[in-house]
Amino acid sequence: MKLIQLPTQAFEQRLKQELEENPALETGKESSDTTEDDFEDSYDAETDNESINAEDINIDDYLSDDETPDYRTQSNNYSPDDDEKSIPYAAGTSFNQFLLNQLNTVYLNDQEWSIAEFLVGSVDESGYIRRPISDILDDLAFTQNIIAEESTIKKVLKVVQELDPPGVGATSLEECLIIQLKRKEVTPSIELAILILEKSFEQFTKKHYKKLIQKHSITEDELKDAISEIEKLNPKPGGSYAGNNRIIEHIVPDFSIKIVEGELELTLNGRNAPELHVSREYNNMLEGYKNSKEKSKSQKDTVMFIKQKLDAAKWFIDAIRQRQQTLFITMNAIMQYQREYFLTGDERKLRPMILKDIADTIHMDVSTVSRVANSKYVDTPYGTKLIKEYFSESMKNEQGEDVSTKEIKKILETVIGEEVKKKPLTDDKLAAILKEKGYPIARRTVAKYREQLGIPVARLRKKI
Structure with a gap:
């Protein structure tokens, strides 16, 4: 189960x-032409009652191909029962280190450097310092033994805000956008954009365009140009740095779905199917021990070690095979369940599907399906997707048929995308349009789906 939940790279x-x-575990094909079955069966011929210490290890029984060998039933051959935590992450310089490296080019006295280092350490993953100056003053005093004036903190903060990427170190969205605009070449539109953010930020965020035109005595075109400049800015400057504080895992698709001559073809990433075998050298060591006439204590200790390693190797190989089989069976069931979608790419063809639907199909536990769905990606003709995205709730349409909530969200997204932006549709109007299309859902449900899609309310979608 632990192996199943690992995506390809972590595996x-x-x-x-x-x-x-x-x-005792080796990779690649065995050099001998002897097959694995021949290899295991070669120890079935004779029986030896030689035992080792109190463990009573019968070498022939161990080497024989029992129906249920130890490594199939023991769960603690390798790791403890806690969750596997070794996940590969992208390497690189952290965002904070990237900022500190830039500070090395700025002249600061010892106290200012310590303050700057503390401020950089307070920058969050979005690039902001979201703590009041008073709190920073207290922390510097208690944790760094630095007593400084508020004016000194503000002076050093200005230095931090001059670092790249533009906007980093801002204490608010308003300040972040203004810092970026002031880095640009001055034009009338840039100057107006700065003025609007400094003097009318609340009216700008609420899109009260008429009030902005009146307050600043400008034309609609001038306002449109200023807004265009603001829309080009990055509200999360920290997010533009690939090596920031967030741990980023490279996505490697675990499965691939292709359409071949009108039929779906599923493949498991070959990196999930390594060639492994048990070391023949280690088996030969056991054979040598069995054939030796004199058996010293050191030899017996050695054979105990060898048995433990062979047990673990056989268990691991068996677990990998089970992992491959479970992954393929589960994804194949999902692919067949959503056949119409994978053939067309039309999200309206996504059937309502919950974990239990697939678990019942493949006769496995829901937790197994969950482990596959929550951590695996599939490469499709329509992009690489997290498998759990294909699972959804359902509701009844006017014909009483079950339809996926994803289908409704897709239609909602399309309707909003086609609306007249000068007069965006309210949630009530959206509910009415969906009802006309055969999806009778309440206004509050429309609001919920809209929020899940990351689409703001009508007033904030308005454009001039």
């Missing part, structure tokens, strides 16, 4: 770790 790290820790 490779887990495999690498196991190979490093267990010399």
